[in-house]
Amino acid sequence: MIRDYKALLEPLTRLRGVRGAMVVAADDGVVVVDALMDGMKGKALAALAAALASRIVDLSTRASFGSARFIQLQAAEGSLLLVPATEQLLLVTVTGRDVPLGLTRLEMLKAAERMR
Amino acid sequence: MRALEPWVIRPLQDFVSESSARLTLLMTASGQVVAQHGFTGALDLMSAAALGAAIISSSSEIARVMDWPPFRNLVHQGQRQAHYLAWFDTPRGRWIALVVFGTETNLGLVQVFFEQMVEELAAAAPVESPPKEVLAVDFERELNASLRALFGR
Amino acid sequence: MIEDIRALTAQLAADPTSLVFLRLGEALRQRGQLEAAQKVALTGLSRYPHLPDAHDLYARILADRHDYANAFDEWDMVLRIAPNHVGANKGIGFLYYRAGDRENAVRHLQLALAADPGDDGLRSAIDRLGGGGEVWDTPEAAQPEITEPLPARTPPAPDPFFGFEGSVNRLLLASADGLRLGGGLASTAGEDVSEVAAALVSGAAREATRAAKLLDLGEWRHVTVECGDLSFCLVQPTSDTGLIAAMDTALPVGQLHFLAERASKAATSWLERVR
Numbered sequence: 001m002i003r004d005y006k007a008l009l010e011p012l013t014r015l016r017g018v019r020g021a022m023v024v025a026a027d028d029g030v031v032v033v034d035a036l037m038d039g040m041k042g043k044a045l046a047a048l049a050a051a052l053a054s055r056i057v058d059l060s061t062r063a064s065f066g067s068a069r070f071i072q073l074q075a076a077e078g079s080l081l082l083v084p085a086t087e088q089l090l091l092v093t094v095t096g097r098d099v100p101l102g103l104t105r106l107e108m109l110k111a112a113e114r115m116r
Numbered sequence: 117m118r119a120l121e122p123w124v125i126r127p128l129q130d131f132v133s134e135s136s137a138r139l140t141l142l143m144t145a146s147g148q149v150v151a152q153h154g155f156t157g158a159l160d161l162m163s164a165a166a167l168g169a170a171i172i173s174s175s176s177e178i179a180r181v182m183d184w185p186p187f188r189n190l191v192h193q194g195q196r197q198a199h200y201l202a203w204f205d206t207p208r209g210r211w212i213a214l215v216v217f218g219t220e221t222n223l224g225l226v227q228v229f230f231e232q233m234v235e236e237l238a239a240a241a242p243v244e245s246p247p248k249e250v251l252a253v254d255f256e257r258e259l260n261a262s263l264r265a266l267f268g269r
Numbered sequence: 270m271i272e273d274i275r276a277l278t279a280q281l282a283a284d285p286t287s288l289v290f291l292r293l294g295e296a297l298r299q300r301g302q303l304e305a306a307q308k309v310a311l312t313g314l315s316r317y318p319h320l321p322d323a324h325d326l327y328a329r330i331l332a333d334r335h336d337y338a339n340a341f342d343e344w345d346m347v348l349r350i351a352p353n354h355v356g357a358n359k360g361i362g363f364l365y366y367r368a369g370d371r372e373n374a375v376r377h378l379q380l381a382l383a384a385d386p387g388d389d390g391l392r393s394a395i396d397r398l399g400g401g402g403e404v405w406d407t408p409e410a411a412q413p414e415i416t417e418p419l420p421a422r423t424p425p426a427p428d429p430f431f432g433f434e435g436s437v438n439r440l441l442l443a444s445a446d447g448l449r450l451g452g453g454l455a456s457t458a459g460e461d462v463s464e465v466a467a468a469l470v471s472g473a474a475r476e477a478t479r480a481a482k483l484l485d486l487g488e489w490r491h492v493t494v495e496c497g498d499l500s501f502c503l504v505q506p507t508s509d510t511g512l513i514a515a516m517d518t519a520l521p522v523g524q525l526h527f528l529a530e531r532a533s534k535a536a537t538s539w540l541e542r543v544r
Contacts, residue, residue, distance in 0.1 A: 029224025041484070043231075047224025048480040054222070055473040056494055063466045064456035065515070066497025073477055076487030080480060094484065 005033040008111050015107060017099025019078070023115075024050050024090045032089065040094070049092040053082045070105055081105065085112035119151035127236035128153060135229040138197065139216035141165060144209060145172075154216075168214040172203050191223060200226050204234045207241040274300070281309075286316065294326045298333060306330050319448040321351040328360055337364055349543050350450070352428055353384040359391070371398055428452060429539035430532055439516065440528075442536045443467035445509040451539065452532075454515060457498040470511035473503055491529060493522060502529035506536040 005023045012021040013035045020036030022045065029050030034042050053071060060068045071082040076097075081104060083091040091112050093104060117132070119125045124142065132140055132153050139154035143165050155161045171190065179186045189202035200215040200223065217226050277293040290313035297306035310327040317323050328343035341364050347357035362377035378395045382388060429451040430436035438455035447468040454466045473492065481489035492503040501515040502525050514529035 029222035044228045047228045052476045052480050055476045059469040060496045063462040065499040068494050070495040072493045074491050075481040075489040078486045
């Protein structure tokens with residue numbers, strides 16, 4: 001388990017098309033640590049990511065699908081990718097269009113594993 | 117939702133609907149309630165306004181004594197609901213907001229939409245003469261006057 | 270056995286959102302208190318407009334009041350929401366029988382029997398009807414002939430996912446107010462989770478819409494979630510509905526997207542037909 005979350009985000013932000021990554025307090029929706037491109041609304045990203053993750057985790061748990069381990073919101077101009085890393089922390093990445101989502105997913109799961 | 121001044125309604129409505137706050141109270145630093153959402157009676161509102169203003173005042177005093185910059189907002193986190201208390205400056209002087217929210221939303225959303233509301237209030241506020249200095253003696257009188265206006269008592 | 274109306278009334282008063290109105294309405298109907306039963310049914314329907322059993326209850330009350338045309342409409346509504354509903358197929362079968370249309374009567378009774386094969390009474394009714402005999406020798410059958418002709422019936426729309434693999438346990442269409450419109454979902458243990466999933470779908474879709482909008486991501490297309498047992502894909506066939514397609518997590522996620530896309534198209538055209 002590592003606590004240097006800033007270092008954890010670095011490999012993610014180096015991936016092509018990734019606009020930013022952050023660790024968010026899952027219950028509060030506030031930023032723990034972030035690495036974002038200029039102009040990105042970090043507070044809003046953290047709050048909205050946590051709110052979406054909360055709804056999805058609730059749905060998957062109550063429908064007995066098993067715990068959610070990777071969430072992808074795909075939109076016209078990019079993606080919001082979420083990994084519930086621990087009970088308290090959510091790993092969040094925002095990408096643009098046409099990015100290697102598979103690779104980003106793998107890196108996120110790897111980073112989340114190191115947070116546990 | 118009730119407001120003493122109509123220009124407050126739209127920003128407050130947007131805030132309440134986006135943040136899913138259960139209760140919201142906006143007041144001036146002198147205790148005059150400007151608008152409220154979700155309170156059912158004058159008694160609740162009176163207590164909340166007086167206590168909220170007192171908390172802001174005492175935490176500002178702690179910051180001053182410790183030589184820190186004043187706290188802009190305070191969060192009291194409970195198991196089922198939380199209180200978000202903040203002050204902000206408007207063209208009409210310093211105002212205080214008390215927001216009560218539950219598990220259907222999160223602190224981040226409340227903060228994000230609160231900041232948006234502050235911007236909208238600043239844009240919507242009519243230009244007026246600078247606010248008068250707040251005297252302690254005014255507090256109770258203004259609080260009672262605003263309660264009468266909001267609840268007809 | 271007629272249930273205790275007082276106890277049921279107390280239960281409903283304690284929790285007006287409870288589905289106990291169905292039992293209370295039926296108990297009142299069986300006691301012949303049709304006015305009260307109708308009030309209970311209509312109040313329940315206003316709260317649960319997409320609940321098949323609520324429409325079925327109201328239809329039975331209407332039939333008891335000899336308002337056959339409206340009873341037909343109500344049962345027809347049930348079949349639009351739940352095409353295999355036993356009560357509605359029986360009810361419509363009864364109305365066709367009363368109108369002298371034995372062929373359609375038999376067809377609906379057979380549909381009811383297919384959904385409830387253990388109903389021996391229904392089986393013998395079909396046999397008697399098929400053999401030219403009478404079915405309902407009850408006082409209802411001796412009531413005056415229907416003077417108002419039954420409305421021309423459009424066939425009920427099949428389930429939106431009719432013909433899809435997993436149409437009853439891996440595909441679910443839900444309304445904005447959290448009610449199941451079609452399909453169904455089951456957990457890997459086989460437990461029916463349709464209702465709970467339907468109740469949560471619209472909230473998740475609303476959150477996705479808000480996040481995409483405020484983060485300048487443009488219109489959202491899907492939310493795909495990998496879970497321990499089942500993965501699922503959430504899409505919106507229309508702005509006021511949500512659809513979940515689920516698959517074993519071991520299967521490629523691309524297949525899940527493909528299924529969700531096809532199911533979404535099917536749901537859109539189904540919604541156009543039933544609305």
